[in-house]
Amino acid sequence: MERSALLRAMSRAQSVVERRNTIPILSNVLIEADGDAVSFRATDLDIEVIDRATAMVSRAGATTVPAHTLHEIARKLPDGAMVELSDDGPNQRLDVRAGRSHFSLQTLPREDFPMMASAEYQVGFSCPAPTLRRLFDKAKFAISTEETRYYLNGVYMHAATGPDGPVLRCVATDGHRLARIDAPLPEGAEGLPGVIVPRKTVGELRKLLDDDEAKIAVSVSETKIRFATPDITLTSKVIDGTFPDYARVIPTGNTRRLEVDASEFAQAVDRVATVSSERSRAVKLALEDDRLILSVNAPDSGAADEELAVAYADERLEIGFNAKYLLEIAGQVDRENAVFLFNSAGDPTLMREGNDETAVYVVMPMRV
Template identity: 80%
Template sequence: MKVSIERATLLGAVSQAQSVVERRNTIPILANVLIEAAENTVQFRATDLDIEVVDQTAAMVERAGATTVSAVTLHEIVRKLPDGALVTLTEEPGSGRLTVEAGRSNFQLATLPKEDFPVMASSEYAANFSAKSDVLRRLFDKSKFAISTEETRYYLNGVYMHVATTEDGPKLRCVATDGHRLARIDAALPSGADTMPGVIVPRKTVGELRKLLDGDDKPIAVSVSETKVRFATEEITLTSKVIDGTFPDYSRVIPTGNTRELEVEASEFAKAVDRVATVSSERSRAVKMTLDDDRLILSVNAPDSGAAHEEINVRYGDDRLEIGFNAKYLLEIANQVDRENAVFLFNSSGDPTLMREGNDTSAIYVVMPMRV
């Protein structure tokens, strides 16, 4: 195999691959990236047996072939090469070495046989549809903060992507929750998605997917089966197993009778919460919200470190209310608001609180209160 490829192009392909491989694994081949050169393209394939990413890019292929080499080492070498360098990858048959050359730099890397590299079996997908990258980016970005990190509740360790029936017809919906907060985001249902089974997309896959969705509003081909989900652009294909579990009935925890309405400027609210939480103990980080006649007082009382309070002008016309929240949860939810105002709907100091962006109900958030 002999391939020449521009450094920036190679770095983009290898960085996507090396982020998938597990740093610590007992199977040496899983630390490698499979490089396959044919005609005028090179494919870089990496897997951890749960996720597989394939990045295809144009290159000058002098001699077709395939080999596997350490993904992390190759990435580090390419990252340190000068901008604009032309990188040549060469492997002589039977040598067991990949030569990486750029200008006066020369590296010899150990290889493993391409036959040992595990390729994820192709799946029959129940639904195939196309969605704009900005739509998918919004669905996953606004929900992923609520993914649970508790491994015992593995079925909450991802984003539940499914078709939901609403008053406005079927929607493509993403939901995540950890039992303390919940995010539910809707988008118009793409053509062909109506047969999609509901799947839980794992946390690591959501992180890898984010790299695919950066940049312009290019279309993303999405394929979903009961066991796998695939996202593909012209250059990159990300295939992942889904979490084998049943996502709980989240609709039961979304309050419908909350009538006390607070409207607040979102960025001002987030900054004020951040300021007063500075003095709270890291363990609880509890912030008390006191609401009364278009006034919101945010306060923290931490006996071991101090106290703080800040007043904000808001729109609130209901009975006086005192309610406490984990500052981190409040901040994460407030930071999801793209519009100017956030609307909080309360029932009592012990009931879940609902938050939305202005009058937009396509993205709603639920947060459980704390005792303060």
Template identity: 80%
Template sequence: MKISIERGTLLKAVGQAQSVVERRNTIPILANVLIEAEGSNVSFRATDLDIEVVDRAPAQVERAGATTVSAVMLHEIVRKLPDGALVTLTDDAASGRLTVQAGRSNFALATLPREDFPAMTSTEYTANFAAPAGALRRLFDKSKFAISTEETRYYLNGVYMHVADTEGGQVLRCVATDGHRLARIDAPLPKGAESMPGVIVPRKTVGELRKLLDNDETEIAVSVSETKVRFATPDITLTSKVIDGTFPDYARVIPTGNTRRLEVDATEFAQAVDRVATVSSERSRAVKLSLEDDRLVLSVNAPDSGAAEEELAVAYADERLDIGFNAKYLLEIASQVDRENAVFMFNSSADPTLMREGGDDSAIYVVMPMRV
């Protein structure tokens, strides 16, 4: 194999691949990227056995072929090459080396046989549809903060993507929760997604997927089966196993009877929470909200380090309410709001609180209170 490729194009392709490989693994081939050159294209394939990413790029292919080389090492070399450099990759099967040459720089990297590279088993997808990158980005970006990191509750370690029935018809919905907060985001149902099985997309896959969704104009081809999910653009294909588990009945924890309504400027609220939380102890980071007559007082009382208080003008016309929350949870939820105002719906100081963006019900959040 011998190819020449522009440094920027190579860096982007190898960067996507090297982020998938596991740094610590006992199977050497899993640290490698499979490079396959044919026609006028080269593809870079990496896997950790749960996720597989294939990035295709245009190249001058002098001699077709394939080999595998350390993904991290190749990425580091290409990253340090000068902008605009033309990089030549030459595989010498006899010596078991891949030569990387650019200008006066020359590297010889150890390779492993392409036959040893694991292929992710193909699967029959039960649903295939196309969705705008912007819609998918919103679904995953607004829900991923609530993914649980508790490994024992593995079925919460991802975003539950499924078709849901609403009063206005069916929607494509993403839900994530860690038991303390919950995010539920809806988007119009793409044509062809009606038969899609509900799947839990793992946390790592959600992170890798984000790199495919930068361009709002791009249509993402989505394929879903009971065991796998695939997202593809013309250049990149990301295939992932889904979490083998049952996502809990999240509808039961979304309050429907909360009547006390608070409307507040989302940016002002987030900044005020951040300021008063500065003095709170890192362990609990509890912030108390005191509501009365269009007035919100945010306060923190940390015996070890001090106290803080800040008042905001808000729209609130119900009876007095004192309620406490983990500052980190409040900040993460407030930071999701794209609109000017955040609307909180309370019941009591011990019940879950509902939050949405203005009058928009397509994104709702639930957060559990804390004792303060």
């Protein structure tokens, strides 16, 4: 098979395989050759990825070899090289040949390789790659890293009712900020049970979504989710927990409206935050009469402020935020303008892109 196909398959496999494994077989990739294709399967017992590539198969067979080692070999072989994999049965080795290079890798029995039980999927639908990419990309920054609140360690995907009808919705929150992203509900997704897709799975899924023309077949049960293209299948357990009632924390009565150029705002926040102490990184926003003054006052390291021309016509407001949270939310805006809706200095703030309500963000203020 061609080196590029092997490298692509092994890149996906080795990113699923954990570096430190107490169970040796979990460090390996299962290679199965049959017909005119070879498949590479890797798992960490929570996620399983299968990558299929076209190959000239002279004899069908299967074996397992260390995933990271085979990935490194593929990475270091010259571009365009043809790679031959052959099972050296009696010695329990896999021979890898490319040009004048020859490697012999230790194998483990294929029978020991754990297969993820195929669940009975309740719901199946097809979704364009760009739609899924937007849903997960815009939500994932708000995933919690706090292991104790494990039910927040992923993106909650479910069918919901949006302002204009049924939607496929992704939500993530860590208690300090929240992202709620909507897309039109695909045909067949009406009965979708709400599932929490783990952070690592979201990262692996991203690699399937780069092809704008791809259609992703999504299958969901209460315990598993599967994303598939003709060449790749990614199956994952979902987080066994209840996602909180996020609708309660999305403010509906915020009337003070600030409209600002998103990239100018992000750059200004980044500049003034340079002097703040890393621990809190609090930035104060002072608003009145189409003016926004961003300021940081860090007694131990200095102070900074910057003024921006904005659209703001409400009464004067001073409110503080964690700079990192502001930067992450502003970084989600694809259009020019970000709209912030405030209530008071102590209440959650809503942010969206212009008047688009398919992407809504909430951020909790800080005392400054």
